[in-house]
Amino acid sequence: MRYRKLGSSDLEVSEIALGSWLTYAGGIEADQTRACTDAAFEVGINFFDTANVYGRGAAETAWGEILSGRPRDSYILATKVWGQMSDDPDDRGLSAAQIAKQIDASLARLQTDYVDLYQAHRFDPDVPIEETIEALQKVVADGKARYLGFSEWTQEQIEAALEIAGPDLFVSSQPQYSLLWQAPEVEVFPISAANGISQIVWSPLAEGVLTGKYKPGEAPPADSRAANESMNKFIDRKMSDETLEAVQRLAPIAEGEGISMVELALAWVLRREEVAAAIVGASRPEQVHANAAASEIELSSDVIAAIDAALGDAPVKEPELAPLAQGGVKHRA
Numbered sequence: 037m038r039y040r041k042l043g044s045s046d047l048e049v050s051e052i053a054l055g056s057w058l059t060y061a062g063g064i065e066a067d068q069t070r071a072c073t074d075a076a077f078e079v080g081i082n083f084f085d086t087a088n089v090y091g092r093g094a095a096e097t098a099w100g101e102i103l104s105g106r107p108r109d110s111y112i113l114a115t116k117v118w119g120q121m122s123d124d125p126d127d128r129g130l131s132a133a134q135i136a137k138q139i140d141a142s143l144a145r146l147q148t149d150y151v152d153l154y155q156a157h158r159f160d161p162d163v164p165i166e167e168t169i170e171a172l173q174k175v176v177a178d179g180k181a182r183y184l185g186f187s188e189w190t191q192e193q194i195e196a197a198l199e200i201a202g203p204d205l206f207v208s209s210q211p212q213y214s215l216l217w218q219a220p221e222v223e224v225f226p227i228s229a230a231n232g233i234s235q236i237v238w239s240p241l242a243e244g245v246l247t248g249k250y251k252p253g254e255a256p257p258a259d260s261r262a263a264n265e266s267m268n269k270f271i272d273r274k275m276s277d278e279t280l281e282a283v284q285r286l287a288p289i290a291e292g293e294g295i296s297m298v299e300l301a302l303a304w305v306l307r308r309e310e311v312a313a314a315i316v317g318a319s320r321p322e323q324v325h326a327n328a329a330a331s332e333i334e335l336s337s338d339v340i341a342a343i344d345a346a347l348g349d350a351p352v353k354e355p356e357l358a359p360l361a362q363g364g365v366k367h368r369a
């Protein structure tokens with residue numbers, strides 16, 4: 037496993053990180069969550085990403101139970117705040133009160149005194165940005181997080197925050213990024229790079245679509261995310277025949293390189309130096325091993341060109357993959 041520096045922080049994160057969305061929020065059994073997490077340590081993964089909203093605390097609770105058995109300095113832990121946490125419509129977002137409440141709840145569930153990275157899961161257009169920034173900075177000042185990041189903020193939102201607090205505010209950006217969703221390259225990568233902010237990218241396998249295991253016109257494998265009603269709400273929109281056909285065209289390229297399609301897809305996101313880590317999900321320990329193997333692989337420019345040609349228009353024909361629509365920036369009166 038190779039490691040990369042996370043933005044302007046002193047954290048060295050594994051190129052392959054393990055995420056806990058859907059899977060460890062209740063999608064798979066607790067013993068499998070433990071087996072996948074143990075497998076991550078075996079292959080040198082030191083970077084773990086969760087969020088308060090995953091299973092409304094369930095994913096953090098699961099990892100709290102597992103990770104608290106290990107030395108705290110043996111893993112880099114990231115969580116997030118923003119999502120709807122209860123049926124109370126106000127129990128969401130990035131107000132000062134919500135951030136103060138949610139960081140304490142996350143730390144209690146994770147059974148730790150601090151997280152290494154605390155991320156704004158989305159932007160909150162209803163709260164003055166100054167209030168959000170001060171509340172996040174207080175989390176760091178109180179020793180409850182070491183560094184801050186954001187996920188799926190627009191260029192306008194990133195610029196507004198950096199104008200107020202300077203480039204040291206954030207060390208990471210967490211966008212969706214994969215062979216099927218390349219949009220962050222246009223705006224988010226450049227403004228982040230100019231300000232010492234790394235990308236840690238989510239769904240780099242497009243929830244498993246890029247493994248090639250979903251075939252056009254065929255039912256998904258019974259043990260897959262797409263066949264699991266508790267986990268297939270988001271993957272469905274990535275499963276058009278056109279997309280699945282484009283993905284199948286990648287198979288001979290991977291074969292020609294002597295690598296798996298998983299390795300091809302993950303090495304492709306890691307080819308960009310702006311990317312510090314690819315955050316994968318895994319429902320079985322074998323997948324953790326298979327995904328970790330991508331860390332050692334470099335793709336030549338010929339292979340990258342062949343991938344582009346094989347995909348054709350597939351990456352841009354999936355507007356449904358876009359992040360949630362987001363509002364503008366509100367300032368304090």
Ligand SMILES: NC(=O)c1ccc[n+]([C@@H]2O[C@H](COP(=O)([O-])OP(=O)(O)OC[C@H]3O[C@@H](n4cnc5c(N)ncnc54)[C@H](OP(=O)(O)O)[C@@H]3O)[C@@H](O)[C@H]2O)c1
Nearest residue numbers: 055056057238239240241242243244260261316317323326
């Ligand atoms: N910031 C955000 O808004 C946001 C949003 C989404 C996710 N995330 C983060 O990103 C992480 C990863 O997201 P993701 O789970 O969608 O990532 P992903 O790695 O693109 O997809 C993971 C799924 O693909 C399948 N898979 C993985 N490795 C495989 C392999 N080697 N062979 C065959 N199938 C394999 C597994 O599903 P099955 O075995 O069940 O088919 C697995 O659960 C999340 O856990 C979370 O931490 C963040």
